[in-house]
Amino acid sequence: MRRVATELGTGAASLYAHVSNKGELHALMLDRIAADIVVPEPDPTRWAGQTKAIVRSMRDALVARPGIAAVAVAQIPIGAQALRVSDGLIAVLRAGGLSKKVIGFAVDLLPLYATAIAQEVAERKEEHASADDYAAVAQQLGEFFANLPADRFPNIAFLGPALSAGDREERFEFGLDILVAGLAAHRD
Amino acid sequence: MRRVATELGTGAASLYAHVSNKGELHALMLDRIAADIVVPEPDPTRWAGQTKAIVRSMRDALVARPGIAAVAVAQIPIGAQALRVSDGLIAVLRAGGLSKKVIGFAVDLLPLYATAIAQEVAERKEEHASADDYAAVAQQLGEFFANLPADRFPNIAFLGPALSAGDREERFEFGLDILVAGLAAHRD
DNA sequence: ACCTGAACACCGTTCAAGT
């Protein structure tokens, strides 16, 4: 609140004439950010790809503002923009032929995934700020796993490099694949 | 740090003789908590159920300590207990016949889900502390969606009560179903 | 109705000083 106020050229106390607390400001910020999320015109033949595109867009909108993902977890989004996105997501899932029940759950599950991934990115970025040493940390972690006692952790040893394979993007896309494949499997 | 120190009968400064900062304390706490997570003896015929059981156990361990889930997002767990759990999870997924590549990704994705769900529970609990009015809030939210203009949000309107159907447990189990079904679909 | 300065009740961390 103090930093926001400073940015606006006032004191923190002045903000309380416009929002009742930090939570309300967060909710307003989140809905503004939701305006960036792109929802496509539903196409029944491409529902899986369209669903993925929406979740990607959600993640991008959150990742672009470090810190906001942590705020998103605490909120059920009911602003105008959030409703637009929810409606668009439901439209795509309907086009995919999913049942009402599955859609009702998926409309929570998919944003949860986007938020969790975005938060992970933001939180880890805090630790080792520069993107160049992300690879260095990843390699260091790989070495740590490789040097673990194989008799105590035989399955970690079995997995080997596969445990730390792939960058952030690949891992995100894998999760997206899993989720959409799982939704497809739940079609009646 | 101040509260922990008070609980221990000292001042906050004393803690810095044992941990270098709050993050290190969090890491230690997280590994302690991981001791509660139960991993079964792998049974190839029941890998899906066993995978679900581990994720449930992860969520339970986190939900039992409000606030710790938010901490878990920022950390790659490499303590002794976390490694035990990872090894056990990999063992079950191996028994399920998943490929190394899929296991390597799944060993991140499944804890991410447990953590995200646990955080949601903790964060929302802060808002409306008593569990009795959880149902009240849920109903209020259902009414809010029901009263939305159907011409502006036709897909939300189409979904109707399905949008807010199911309690927290059902929604968690649905996500678990989706994830495990998605993993099963990725078997080569 | 909106804004302000000052204060209140908090934080995590550091550091010189103690044993």
Place this chain on the structure above:
DNA sequence: ACCTGAACACCGTTCAAGT
């Protein structure tokens, strides 16, 4: 080697006082 009190640099929020 371990502990301490005091201080530093922060927080979000309230409230009487101003316009």
